[in-house]
Amino acid sequence: MQKLFDDKNKIDLPHPWDVYPELFAEEKEAYEKQALEQARAARKEYATKYNEMRRQRGLC
Secondary structure, three states, rough: HHHHHHHOOOOOOHHHHHOOOOOOOOHHHHHHHHHHHHHHHHHHHHHHHHHHHHHHHHOO
């Protein structure tokens, strides 16, 4: 149990749908949708900051 909380030993715990794909299909889909939305938001935030930086430097 200690290995789960030790920062030196990173253990990748499987998601429930990796073990029981039929049982957790909806949860997997919701998780993937949320991950996709977070990635889109992060890219949009990066682009906004990058464009603002370019405007401040007079590159646009």
